[in-house]
Amino acid sequence: MSTRGVSAPSDAPVSPPLGAAPPGYFDAASTEPLHPAARDVLLAAADEGWADPARLYGSARRARMLLDNAREIVAAVVGARPDEVTFTASGTQAIQLGMLGTVAARRRQGAGPRSVAVSAVEHSAVLQSAAHLARHEGTTTTEVGVGRDGRVDAAEFAAAVGDDTALACLQAANHEVGTVQPVDEVAGHCAARGVPLLVDAAQAAGRVPLPAGWSVLTASAHKWGGPAGVGVLAIRRDVRWRSPLPDDERGGGRVPGFENVPGALAAAAALRARWEEADAVAARQRELVDHIRARVPELLDDVDVVGHPTLRLPHLVTFSCLYLDGEALVTELDRAGFAISSGSSCTSSTLRPSHVLAAMGALTHGNVRVSLTRDATRADVDRFLAAVVDVVTRLRAGLEEL
Numbered sequence: 001m002s003t004r005g006v007s008a009p010s011d012a013p014v015s016p017p018l019g020a021a022p023p024g025y026f027d028a029a030s031t032e033p034l035h036p037a038a039r040d041v042l043l044a045a046a047d048e049g050w051a052d053p054a055r056l057y058g059s060a061r062r063a064r065m066l067l068d069n070a071r072e073i074v075a076a077v078v079g080a081r082p083d084e085v086t087f088t089a090s091g092t093q094a095i096q097l098g099m100l101g102t103v104a105a106r107r108r109q110g111a112g113p114r115s116v117a118v119s120a121v122e123h124s125a126v127l128q129s130a131a132h133l134a135r136h137e138g139t140t141t142t143e144v145g146v147g148r149d150g151r152v153d154a155a156e157f158a159a160a161v162g163d164d165t166a167l168a169c170l171q172a173a174n175h176e177v178g179t180v181q182p183v184d185e186v187a188g189h190c191a192a193r194g195v196p197l198l199v200d201a202a203q204a205a206g207r208v209p210l211p212a213g214w215s216v217l218t219a220s221a222h223k224w225g226g227p228a229g230v231g232v233l234a235i236r237r238d239v240r241w242r243s244p245l246p247d248d249e250r251g252g253g254r255v256p257g258f259e260n261v262p263g264a265l266a267a268a269a270a271l272r273a274r275w276e277e278a279d280a281v282a283a284r285q286r287e288l289v290d291h292i293r294a295r296v297p298e299l300l301d302d303v304d305v306v307g308h309p310t311l312r313l314p315h316l317v318t319f320s321c322l323y324l325d326g327e328a329l330v331t332e333l334d335r336a337g338f339a340i341s342s343g344s345s346c347t348s349s350t351l352r353p354s355h356v357l358a359a360m361g362a363l364t365h366g367n368v369r370v371s372l373t374r375d376a377t378r379a380d381v382d383r384f385l386a387a388v389v390d391v392v393t394r395l396r397a398g399l400e401e402l
Contacts (some may be wrong), residue, residue: 021373022034023380024338029175029203029316029371035225038270042227042262049261054250056339063261070261076217077275078205079212080234086115086254087264088231091220095125097244098198098216098233098253099167103133106166106196114166117142119152119181120359123200126169127355139166145184149308150179150360155299157182158189172204172211176356176369177307178316180208187213196239203313204234206274207282215239217262224274225374226267230260279372282314288372288381299389306362316371320363321392328395329368336387341369 021033034042049066051059064139068082088094099116107350108112116130120143133139142160146152152170161168168190173180183199190197196215204210206224210217216239221230233254234239241254274281293305302322321329326342333340353364370384 021338021375022337022339023377023382024336025373026376026380027339027341028373028382029223029369030341031222031228032225033304033372034227034266035255035270035273037273038226038266041269042266045262045265046287049095049265053261054260066265067259067261070264071121073268073272074232075234077271078201078210078217078234080217084234084236086233086235086251087259087267088233088255089229089260091200091218091223091231092125093125093255094218094220094231094233095198097127098218098235098241099126099129099169100133100244101140101235101241101254102196102198102216102345103137103166104244109135114164115140115142115162117144117157117160117165117168117195119143119157119170121150121152121174121176121179121356122169122171123175123202124355126171126198126200129168146359147182148360148362149311150174150177150306150356151311152181152186152310154182154185154189157186161186161190161195162271163193165193167198168195169198169200171200173208174307174356175203175314176354177318177360178203178313180204180310180311180313183211184213187211190215195370203316206271207278207313207315216241221263221267221270222259224271226270227263230263230267232267234390249402277374285372285374285376286314288376288378289314289370291378292317292370292385293319295385296388299385300392304363306357306360306367315373316369318357318367318369320357321366321368322363324366324392324395326365326367329366331389332391332395333368333387336391338384340389341371342367 049063051063053064053067069084072082075085116139118126118130130141134141137354144152144157144160144202170181170186171184172183187197198216199214200218201210202220205219215236217234219232243253243258244284250256297303303319305319307318330342358363
């Protein structure tokens with residue numbers, strides 16, 4: 001039966017415009033919807049950048065030119081040279097290659113097992129890579145704690161970086177609570193000690209200015225509205241690095257395999273677009289997050305809003321609700337039309353207690369991470385706040401009846 005000319009019922013859900021998230025999508029820290037600039041470039045690059053950029057014929061040279069263009073765009077935003085930038089399959093792979101490769105090169109200089117310094121609130125990819133190095137390379141891990149606001153004390157971190165340190169790792173900003181870290185202060189000490197510093201910039205890239213003192217920088221395109229499956233690994237030219245993988249002529253010897261040219265170009269287009277609009281978007285998001293931070297404790301009792309009150313990313317806020325389970329909050333808010341995350345940002349599928357909140361001495365249960373897309377509005381936030389109050393009130397009432 002033909003549906004030509006048949007109108008949808010008035011209460012049918014309206015699909016958001018291409019490139020926009022549904023109004024209730026508040027999990028941009030996990031993945032941002034594809035930026036319109038990336039969508040356009042991705043389709044065009046699939047037609048023009050499909051050939052092997054390692055070959056010499058015309059279509060291959062065209063693919064190589066597109067890949068080089070993507071590298072130049074990303075380099076300009078992150079503060080690197082184009083030849084220092086390589087595209088990976090994910091932000092996690094970038095972290096793994098960055099850490100393992102840097103330590104491998106340092107060991108090749110003749111030093112024995114060394115220490116890797118990390119903050120206690122690093123992404124799980126950093127902590128797990130440090131654990132891998134400890135198991136297989138004999139390194140030790142020096143973990144630096146944070147304050148109640150999730151921020152590392154720069155002097156304390158510097159004290160953990162000594163003559164036996166092979167690598168230091170400090171994120172630009174935290175994935176879970178948004179706290180910005182004192183990377184530039186730490187970088188100066190690391191440089192004086194001759195210790196390379198790896199900076200995970202996944203949450204910060206395209207949103208806020210990045211620190212300049214890094215030795216190795218990693219990021220992930222889907223965090224800023226690029227396509228999934230594209231990461232960034234930038235290594236300064238003067239940093240010793242050796243691939244921990246079998247030799248491969250691809251990716252300058254850093255990342256093996258056929259390059260994802262359309263994905264890299266779309267990632268670069270999204271990053272440039274986000275950077276150009278960063279100030280305007282950040283101003284809107286900061287106002288909305290300030291509203292959430294202020295209203296949640298006013299509307300609900302026994303709520304702990306965590307993260308640094310001012311030194312934080314503009315789009316992200318986390319709060320914990322006493323007496324409640326994070327999984328129940330996620331489920332009930334989803335039923336109300338809102339997508340949020342709970343538990344550690346990197347283990348939300350299992351909802352294990354957050355290592356970030358534990359390190360901060362905050363509540364590790366009943367937590368809600370809200371992260372806004374570039375299109376979020378005050379009306380979206382107010383609807384969310386009303387839903388949170390309803391869900392938390394109902395769940396707590398259910399506990400009282402038990």
